[in-house]
Amino acid sequence: MAKAAAKKPDMPSINIGIPDAKRAAIAQVLSRLLAETYTLYLTTHNFHWNVTGKMFNTLHTMFMGQYTEMWNAVDPIAERIRALGFHAPGSYAEFAKLSTLKDAPAKPPKAMEMVEILAKGHEAIARTAREIFPIIEDGDDQPSADILTQRMDIHEKTAWMLRAMLED
Numbered sequence: 001m002a003k004a005a006a007k008k009p010d011m012p013s014i015n016i017g018i019p020d021a022k023r024a025a026i027a028q029v030l031s032r033l034l035a036e037t038y039t040l041y042l043t044t045h046n047f048h049w050n051v052t053g054k055m056f057n058t059l060h061t062m063f064m065g066q067y068t069e070m071w072n073a074v075d076p077i078a079e080r081i082r083a084l085g086f087h088a089p090g091s092y093a094e095f096a097k098l099s100t101l102k103d104a105p106a107k108p109p110k111a112m113e114m115v116e117i118l119a120k121g122h123e124a125i126a127r128t129a130r131e132i133f134p135i136i137e138d139g140d141d142q143p144s145a146d147i148l149t150q151r152m153d154i155h156e157k158t159a160w161m162l163r164a165m166l167e168d
């Protein structure tokens, strides 16, 4: 006798005051933010390892501060996606699909090219956060708005500090 199809366990229903379709849309855009943050985290760690030249000590140390900040930032983003009832992406394959940021180049660039790549990366994530903000506002999702506001602030500030190094 054919086995009856296994019954799917019912998803616990979630009623936090955000309609299901809006929760799904918010989880989707937060997944993109997570993927981009993780991608820039990894590029920054890569540059921490591979930077060379006269600025070695300054950049090696500065990159460590930046990747540590992003490493800490991915957790609250992922856990917000879970609190909204969705699976948090956490694989390189998923991140590559979701992120608009490229991976670090295979051959380590010169020190100041690294600074430029990172400055552009932080600007790109600030743009992503700003672009997705209306979707979060539309769902009246204050905790996600709080995360986004903090991310914009830090990415814009970090982009400024990196750009400042490129000036004479």
Ligand SMILES: [Fe+2]
Pocket: 048, 064
């Ligand atoms: Fe290190």
